[in-house]
Amino acid sequence: MNAWYWTVLIVGIVTIFIVMLCLSRIVITCTYRHVAKDDLLQLKVQLWRFTIYKFETPMIHFNEVQQSVTFTEESESAGADKTEKKKWTWHTMIHFWRDSRRMLKQVVDLKGKVYAFLAHVTVQSFSWRTELGTGDAASAAKIAGLLWGVKGSLCGYLGTKLKWQKPPNLIVVPHYQAAGWAVSFSCIVSFRLGHAIRTGIKLIRARKAHAQSSNDSYQTG
Structure with a gap:
C-alpha cells in the first residue's frame, strides 16, 4: 500500500510539473543598437522570469581590407559565463549563407507547420528606429521614404503571421544636412x-520522412 501510494504521488507530481512546464511561456528579448562605430547586440531567453540564456556582442568590427567581421561574444547559460572572440571571413559568410538557404528551403517545404507555430507567438513589444543622412536633402528624403515602405511592408506581413499585443513602434528620422546613420x-x-x-517534434518527423522518401526515390531511380 505504501509503495503504491508513493508511486501514484510521484507520478502525479511529475505529471503536474510537465503540464506546468508545457504551459509556461518562453520570453525572448532581442535588442540591437548602432551609433557611429559602436554596436551592441543582446539576446536574452527567460523562463519563469529566470534568465536561462544570455548572449551579448558589445563590439562588431568590419575590416574592409581583409573582408572580415570581428566580434566579441559574451554568453551566459546555466550560470556559466563565456567570452569568445570570433572572426567571420568572406568565405565563412558564404558557407553560412549556403547553409541558411538550405535550411530555409526545408522550412519553406514545411511552412504549414512553421506558420501554425508562429500563430502562437506573441509580440509583446516591437520598436525600430532609424536615423539617416546623406548630406543631400533630396536623396535623404527619398531613402527615408523607401525605408518607411520597407518597414511598413515587413511589419504588415509579420502582422498576418504573429499575434501583436500592441502596434509596432516604427520611426524614421532623416537628417538633411549631416551624413551618417544610426x-x-x-x-x-x-x-x-x-x-x-510539439512543433520541433513535427519538424523532425517531417525531415526524417522527407529524407527517407528521397533515399527511396534515389534507390528506385
Whole structure:
C-alpha cells in the first residue's frame, strides 16, 4: 500500500510539473543598437522570469581590407559565463549563407507547420528606429521614404503571421544636412514551451520522412 501510494504521488507530481512546464511561456528579448562605430547586440531567453540564456556582442568590427567581421561574444547559460572572440571571413559568410538557404528551403517545404507555430507567438513589444543622412536633402528624403515602405511592408506581413499585443513602434528620422546613420531595435516575443516542443517534434518527423522518401526515390531511380 505504501509503495503504491508513493508511486501514484510521484507520478502525479511529475505529471503536474510537465503540464506546468508545457504551459509556461518562453520570453525572448532581442535588442540591437548602432551609433557611429559602436554596436551592441543582446539576446536574452527567460523562463519563469529566470534568465536561462544570455548572449551579448558589445563590439562588431568590419575590416574592409581583409573582408572580415570581428566580434566579441559574451554568453551566459546555466550560470556559466563565456567570452569568445570570433572572426567571420568572406568565405565563412558564404558557407553560412549556403547553409541558411538550405535550411530555409526545408522550412519553406514545411511552412504549414512553421506558420501554425508562429500563430502562437506573441509580440509583446516591437520598436525600430532609424536615423539617416546623406548630406543631400533630396536623396535623404527619398531613402527615408523607401525605408518607411520597407518597414511598413515587413511589419504588415509579420502582422498576418504573429499575434501583436500592441502596434509596432516604427520611426524614421532623416537628417538633411549631416551624413551618417544610426539604428536602434528592440523586440520582445513569447510563446508556450509546449507549442515549441510539439512543433520541433513535427519538424523532425517531417525531415526524417522527407529524407527517407528521397533515399527511396534515389534507390528506385
